[in-house]
Amino acid sequence: MDIDSLPPRQKDVLKAILHLTNKHGYAPTLAELAKALGLKNRMTIHQHVVALKNKGLVKWEPGLNRSLRVIGDHELEDMQEEEQTRVPLIGTIAAGRPIDAFENKEYLDVDSSYGEKGCFALKIKGDSMIEDGIYDGDFVIVKPTPTASNGEIVVALLQDGTATLKRFYKEKGRYRLQPANADMEPIYVDGKQKLTIQGTAVALFRKLS
Amino acid sequence: MDIDSLPPRQKDVLKAILHLTNKHGYAPTLAELAKALGLKNRMTIHQHVVALKNKGLVKWEPGLNRSLRVIGDHELEDMQEEEQTRVPLIGTIAAGRPIDAFENKEYLDVDSSYGEKGCFALKIKGDSMIEDGIYDGDFVIVKPTPTASNGEIVVALLQDGTATLKRFYKEKGRYRLQPANADMEPIYVDGKQKLTIQGTAVALFRKLS
DNA sequence: CAGCTACCCATACGTAAGTATAGTATGTTA
């Protein structure tokens, strides 16, 4: 049974079992798996693991708590996932400047789900988003996406090579990059100009002291 | 810790844990260990594993079924590091209310240094610190300290049992807990009254989307 | 269209299993 031919969610469940088992050293419960996959109900997981059991990929003892395990030769697969949990801190972003890349590899230890999504972190320089509570010196975790929805905070690359963190709005024939600072004007980008969205900001981290 | 220097029965228990775990692929229960060692009562095993845990040879999560596992020197090191990386999210803090403890154990994965310092996390409810960029729904990481310096953001327990997150200032004969919200007044605590400082806020984490 | 798979949700019930509390007995060491 090839994992890659599994339906998407079953594959997610299998990976989560491997991951949580290796992370904790004991088997996960259905509820823990549900939580890890953003579900509200462990019954969904139960149905998934029944399907996986029928495909010979997992096994458990009926009625025994925490006896769920992956069977076969799939245990090593979780090892390569491990290194992707950390979020690389790639540089500083200041409006009107290109991203100033850090020379040394640094990482932000945050919730592992961000690393798994391929997120990267940027250190904020400036006050352009201060009224949205994003302060100079904060770290923003960015999920790579080529597009964004209105109102999302994006890391945008302009045509002149500069980068900026702003709220994104798509308007008639143009894009608006809106600062959250009353002293600053929006940036408008004509619809025909090149606007690259590096990703959307999904989390913020700040040292207080 | 050398296994061979263990008392006889503790050594038996350790071996049985390893054996049953490898045999079944999931952790044994106390009852299963008791049965394997010819005992009638799982309490005996419980006392043995407590002794083994105190010697750093096994580990489990209190209250979780089948979470017992043997930890070796290498794993011990990893486990300690893992355990101390995670910051327990213990509840919600809203000014004027006691801390509303979360029922389910949750953790915030943040920079490992916070976990090492024994920090805990609280979810913010309210706007009392909004002008310092601490918003409703944010998570604040708190380092336990009984005292604070002027200007530090503290989790304070008042005499009436309520909790609050404010900037701490020591003044003549009293303490001032200063909100960062122009619509709110400071809280003054007479120097003779009981003011418990649970800790100081050292970091903030916010989900943006 | 019907049937099937995939995927999500809910509540209720019952057993699994850890823990609390308490006890006795034996061996070792200061």
Place this chain on the structure above:
DNA sequence: TAACATACTATACTTACGTATGGGTAGCTG
């Protein structure tokens, strides 16, 4: 001798957690 560690026993309580039962939607295929 007393204190402590080791090792066994019991019952009762409480939470953990799997399962039963039931519902729904969406997409694909014959």
